[in-house]
Amino acid sequence: xxxxxxxxxxxxxxxxxxxxxxxxxxxxxxxxxxxxxxxxxxxxxxxxxxxxxxxxxxxxxxxxxxxxxxxxxxxxxxxxxxxxxxxxxxxxxxxxxxxxxxxxxxxxxxxxxxxxxxxxxxxxxxxxxxxxxxxxxxxxxxxxxxxxxxxxxxxxxxxxxxxxxxxxxxxxxxxxxxxxxxxxxxxxxxxxxxxxxxxxxxxxxxxxxxxxxxxxxxxxxxxxxxxxxxxxxxxxxxxxxxxxxxxxxxxxxxxxxxxxxxxxxxxxxxxxxxxxxxxxxxxxxxxxxxxxxxxxxxxxxxxxxxxxxxxxxxxxxxxxxxxxxxxxxxxxxxxxxxxxxxxxxxxxxxxxxxxxxxxxxxxxxxxxxxxxxxxxxxxxxxxxxxxxxxxxxxxxxxxxxxxxxxxxxxxxxxxxxxxxxxxxxxxxxxxxxxxxxxxxxxxxxxxxxxxxxxxxxxxxxxxxxxxxxxxxxxxxxxxxxxxxxxxxxxxxxxxxxxxxxxxxxxxxxxxxxxxxx
Amino acid sequence: xxxxxxxxxxxxxxxxxxxxxxxxxxxxxxxxxxxxxxxxxxxxxxxxxxxxxxxxxxxxxxxxxxxxxxxxxxxxxxxxxxxxxxxxxxxxxxxxxxxxxxxxxxxxxxxxxxxxxxxxxxxxxxxxxxxxxxxxxxxxxxxxxxxxxxxxxxxxxxxxxxxxxxxxxxxxxxxxxxxxxxxxxxxxxxxxxxxxxxxxxxxxxxxxxxxxxxxxxxxxxxxxxxxxxxxxxxxxxxxxxxxxxxxxxxxxxxxxxxxxxxxxxxxxxxxxxxxxxxxxxxxxxxxxxxxxxxxxxxxxxxxxxxxxxxxxxxxxxxxxxxxxxxxxxxxxxxxxxxxxxxxxxxxxxxxxxxxxxxxxxxxxxxxx
Numbered sequence: 090x091x092x093x094x095x096x097x098x099x100x101x102x103x104x105x106x107x108x109x110x111x112x113x114x115x116x117x118x119x120x121x122x123x124x125x126x127x128x129x130x131x132x133x134x135x136x137x138x139x140x141x142x143x144x145x146x147x148x149x150x151x152x153x154x155x156x157x158x159x160x161x162x163x164x165x166x167x168x169x170x171x172x173x174x175x176x177x178x179x180x181x182x183x184x185x186x187x188x189x190x191x192x193x194x195x196x197x198x199x200x201x202x203x204x205x206x207x208x209x210x211x212x213x214x215x216x217x218x219x220x221x222x223x224x225x226x227x228x229x230x231x232x233x234x235x236x237x238x239x240x241x242x243x244x245x246x247x248x249x250x251x252x253x254x255x256x257x258x259x260x261x262x263x264x265x266x267x268x269x270x271x272x273x274x275x276x277x278x279x280x281x282x283x284x285x286x287x288x289x290x291x292x293x294x295x296x297x298x299x300x301x302x303x304x305x306x307x308x309x310x311x312x313x314x315x316x317x318x319x320x321x322x323x324x325x326x327x328x329x330x331x332x333x334x335x336x337x338x339x340x341x342x343x344x345x346x347x348x349x350x351x352x353x354x355x356x357x358x359x360x361x362x363x364x365x366x367x368x369x370x371x372x373x374x375x376x377x378x379x380x381x382x383x384x385x386x387x388x389x390x391x392x393x394x395x396x397x398x399x400x401x402x403x404x405x406x407x408x409x410x411x412x413x414x415x416x417x418x419x420x421x422x423x424x425x426x427x428x429x430x431x432x433x434x435x436x437x438x439x440x441x442x443x444x445x446x447x448x449x450x451x452x453x454x455x456x457x458x459x460x461x462x463x464x465x466x467x468x469x470x471x472x473x474x475x476x477x478x479x480x481x482x483x484x485x486x487x488x489x490x491x492x493x494x495x496x497x498x499x500x501x502x503x504x505x506x507x508x509x510x511x512x513x514x515x516x517x518x519x520x521x522x523x524x525x526x527x528x529x530x531x532x533x534x535x536x537x538x539x540x541x542x543x544x545x546x547x548x549x550x551x552x553x554x555x556x557x558x559x560x561x562x563x564x565x566x567x568x569x570x571x572x573x574x575x576x577x578x579x580x581x582x583x584x585x586x587x588x589x590x591x592x593x594x595x596x597x598x599x600x601x602x603x604x605x606x
Numbered sequence: 607x608x609x610x611x612x613x614x615x616x617x618x619x620x621x622x623x624x625x626x627x628x629x630x631x632x633x634x635x636x637x638x639x640x641x642x643x644x645x646x647x648x649x650x651x652x653x654x655x656x657x658x659x660x661x662x663x664x665x666x667x668x669x670x671x672x673x674x675x676x677x678x679x680x681x682x683x684x685x686x687x688x689x690x691x692x693x694x695x696x697x698x699x700x701x702x703x704x705x706x707x708x709x710x711x712x713x714x715x716x717x718x719x720x721x722x723x724x725x726x727x728x729x730x731x732x733x734x735x736x737x738x739x740x741x742x743x744x745x746x747x748x749x750x751x752x753x754x755x756x757x758x759x760x761x762x763x764x765x766x767x768x769x770x771x772x773x774x775x776x777x778x779x780x781x782x783x784x785x786x787x788x789x790x791x792x793x794x795x796x797x798x799x800x801x802x803x804x805x806x807x808x809x810x811x812x813x814x815x816x817x818x819x820x821x822x823x824x825x826x827x828x829x830x831x832x833x834x835x836x837x838x839x840x841x842x843x844x845x846x847x848x849x850x851x852x853x854x855x856x857x858x859x860x861x862x863x864x865x866x867x868x869x870x871x872x873x874x875x876x877x878x879x880x881x882x883x884x885x886x887x888x889x890x891x892x893x894x895x896x897x898x899x900x901x902x903x904x905x906x907x908x909x910x911x912x913x914x915x916x917x918x919x920x921x922x923x924x925x926x927x928x929x930x931x932x933x934x935x936x937x938x939x940x941x942x943x944x945x946x947x948x949x950x951x952x953x954x955x956x957x958x959x960x961x962x963x964x965x966x967x968x969x970x971x972x973x974x
Contacts (some may be wrong), residue, residue, distance in 0.1 A: 495693035500683035
């Protein structure tokens with residue numbers, strides 16, 4: 090009991106220390122919003138500066154040739170550039186005018202350079218599958234019609250020009266009949282005002298646009314949120330029917346099927362301007378906490394994310410253990426074919442980065458499947474299974490050969506000898522590695538956002554993209570991962586202790602025996 | 607009971623067994639001896655199919671066991687095996703090591719298995735270690751428990767594969783006495799061993815293995831006292847004698863000394879006497895004979911007689927004579943002067959092997 094309390098308190102201490110470090114680093118975001126230092130007013134002055142841009146949008150192509158010695162930093166989500174700017178990691182960043190309006194609503198200290206870098210057209214990419222031809226022409230028609238009757242302009246005015254995150258919402262979700270099937274739409278999901286999460290549903294310009302298209306042409310519509318840079322590859326692979334918000338450029342237009350633009354806007358540089366007064370530290374915290382967890386019931390997003398992460402981890406560990414075990418049993422007697430196959434497979438799985446492997450599974454091998462959670466479970470099952478196979482190999486090799494021989498000589502069958510003599514001893518060798526592998530697995534699952542699985546990390550990203558504040562969502566995500574790890578590792582440790590033959594009590598060893606005096 | 611017909615075992619690089627034919631009868635206690643690498647252990651391991659014979663037949667109770675059709679696990683239950691490296695199950699306590707195979711393989715109840723195990727543990731003198739784990743025990747204790755584990759299965763025959771080779775000299779005795787105790791109960795046994803004295807006293811048949819098979823077979827008396835075949839004679843003689851021929855003054859004495867140490871250890875000769883012999887050998891050969899002869903030709907024989915407890919060094923050489931009493935090594939002179947040392951130094955006339963000098967120094971332990 091005493092030991093437990095001690096362990097718990099040291100755990101809490103460690104948590105507090107971690108929080109303090111992160112907290113200290115995060116304070117400037119709330120309190121010390123430094124006024125503009127650089128006084129930059131034109132594009133030429135950005136020579137030699139550090140500049141930010143979102144990965145995959147290609148805005149930097151407009152200006153690269155006009156600048157000298159600049160360094161580009163690439164960000165996964167547009168809103169991640171704000172903290173970067175405020176902590177002086179970058180001096181300015183490129184964003185489409187629309188994004189800037191959305192950001193300025195929460196961050197009035199941001200200013201844009203009046204001089205625009207260029208204009209970008211945004212189109213929808215159409216999935217490379219058997220529905221492509223029909224969907225392409227239908228959407229082309231829809232865009233042309235909507236432009237003509239002024240609906241597209243109205244939509245743009247509402248969501249972009251008059252954007253207000255507190256009031257803007259899809260007033261009326263059109264009725265979807267689904268008579269012609271379901272269309273699957275890939276969106277960023279954390280990108281105001283085009284696609285974002287609100288009250289448990291996706292909302293925004295892209296969403297309303299596609300819902301109306303679907304209603305008009307008799308489809309049901311499902312949205313899939315993923316990292317921006319995996320939208321195009323996923324759609325080209327045919328996994329989804331449409332990908333939203335694709336910047337039109339020649340190379341892309343050649344490699345894939347793009348519709349006519351459904352909106353255009355200026356690309357501008359954003360800098361830090363005069364700050365709009367210092368926020369009180371505690372108010373900042375309270376406000377940030379409210380926005381991260383309470384507003385629009387965002388805690389539910391975290392809960393869902395935890396559920397998904399837990400599901401993937403637990404099932405992958407369970408299936409992976411079974412898979413590793415089964416393959417080991419097949420290879421155990423030195424079957425040449427099985428061993429060679431497993432060696433090649435093992436090398437392949439361990440030789441490529443997890444995220445690449447998952448993307449191959451999702452966009453190449455199972456390009457037509459929309460069961461992305463199942464695909465990621467499959468991926469991690471294979472990864473963990475290969476580790477399990479290696480562990481069993483190492484563990485059993487560590488058991489002296491004489492043990493198997495003695496069992497054999499006594500008359501144990503092969504199976505009896507494996508389960509009663511070898512495995513219990515091997516387990517003590519490989520369980521510590523097993524624990525470590527469970528830990529890495531939990532952490533590695535955080536990349537499933539790339540194949541559009543809404544796990545804990547991705548949910549944190551979504552919330553962060555709406556609150557424009559990094560602190561609470563990142564800390565919350567970190568703490569939850571830590572707790573998940575702790576729980577799973579304690580479970581494995583318990584099992585380890587439970588099956589450790591040397592920890593059994595005298596009573597257990599002599600169970601059911603009347604001892605002679 | 608067990609019949610071995612034309613047994614052949616090939617490994618990738620050697621063929622230890624070329625053609626083995628033998629019969630083991632119920633009640634036999636067979637000691638298998640011979641130089642290293644002559645397939646003694648391989649033969650034992652073929653009998654319970656831990657090694658699969660390349661060709662030939664092994665017939666147990668009228669049933670061929672190496673034709674792939676036989677249920678080997680059933681056959682092995684009838685054959686116990688005791689390993690050189692004990693091979694107790696490391697994750698189980700001593701009592702479980704003895705109980706579990708009975709429960710799993712013979713279907714005995716836990717209580718039955720426990721009673722049997724405790725009975726055997728007290729026979730091997732280790733009842734107090736029932737709840738210890740193997741790694742907490744000495745080698746000798748582990749081997750006694752391994753024997754108890756084998757006995758608990760009530761085997762018809764027990765195969766001992768060098769049961770004392772991995773043990774400290776001080777623990778060999780305790781294990782041997784357990785095996786002697788089992789021998790008295792009339793159980794069939796087969797023992798591969800390098801302990802000649804033990805082999806001789808415990809067995810009723812001795813197989814001397816060499817040249818890929820059973821080279822000579824006989825009673826212990828026949829094999830140890832009147833071996834008929836050349837290799838057997840040489841092996842038996844070598845057990846009590848070390849001999850060398852020195853034909854260059856750059857002769858390397860190091861292997862001789864190593865062999866001498868090993869020899870002395872085996873025969874329990876005290877270090878003190880071995881050192882005296884070693885000093886005498888080096889003094890006579892290196893310091894004197896090598897000086898006198900640029901091309902020495904010396905025959906050295908080291909001999910120990912258990913009966914009279916005398917360790918002796920015998921030198922025969924050709925050419926100029928050297929009298930050990932003329933040595934100027936003080937320590938050597940002191941040894942020679944001791945009452946337990948006897949020196950014979952003579953000239954050989956008409957030697958058939960043209961050695962003309964003979965020196966023999968004998969060391970007794972106590973003056974008798």
